[in-house]
Amino acid sequence: MSMNLLRLFGGRNASAPVARERLQILLAHERGLLGQSDLLVTLREEILAVVSKHVALDPDKVIVKLERGKSVSTLEVDIEVPNDFDKAKAAIQRRMAG
């Protein structure tokens, strides 16, 4: 009974505004992240295509990372180029055939 009175007067159990605020912050973040991951996939594929024209690459060794800073974000592209291109190329072709 006293709880009900408290509720009537205090509105202390109004947790919905907290839910609303948490959701708004979270979703603003998640929507950005999802858009970003699509961008990274596209960047990765295109970089891989360009470099592969000239150098034999292991597609798994191409890593694209985006880090978001306050004022500047950095795009980090890490491509491992095998020293012996021909051998590496043959290895990749064998793997694709198998």
Add this chain to the structure above:
Amino acid sequence: MAKVLVVTSGKGGVGKTTSTAALGAALAQGGQSVVVVDFDVGLRNLDLVMGAERRVVFDLINVVQGVAKLPQALIRDKRLENLWLLPASQTRDKDALTDEGVGRVIAELRSRFDWILCDSPAGIERGATLAMRYADEAVIVTNPEVSSVRDSDRIIGMLDSKTVRAERGERVEKHVLITRYDPARAARGEMLNIDDILEILATPLIGIIPESQDVLKASNVGTPVTLNNADSAPARAYIDASRRLMGEEVAMVVPAERKGFMNRLLGRRAA
């Protein structure tokens, strides 16, 4: 023109199957020819909620794989002659559903029905993406609760990117259906209210289904709630939503339980 409507949510347990059955029955009660299709391979339940669990012979995967013809797998509702069910498979591997196969079945259903309601499985995996793949419209079932709203937001993003319509540069018409809503708790600030949810999801509302014991009663006996007790609060809410889907203007209210004199005297404890 046939319409393909996916009933989806991301989160499980929010009322997709209940809503598919209720909206399908309400559309059929409104004179439309309707098929409800269960995409939850391995965990089918639409047959049970529709009360047709003992009449399943062939299923969606049989039709996709060409083992059965579509008419052999379709089950006609015993109460409404223009309401049909295409059940999911209970045992088979869910990878048996292919994009191309589902596309063929949906195309064939389009030639036979006014409405094709696809009951999506929970999650964002293959079953859920295939259920929405060919949709013209989507009903996103959302509970007034943070995890459900978050998952709905994710699903809305997928509807805008992973459907055939999205890939063609067209829009899937999206609607939010809020279920298990308690207006009294929302008024006391204990539950997200309708405006909060709509503002966060930025998607128009198709209906508000109040929390009600009638929903469980209906699924207990295997009857869509709009058929089991058409006068109950959730049934009236689903019927209103189905009329909005058909393009009618219906004022948005949360139907309340019609209480008897004794119930009113005893207050909500009696419910």
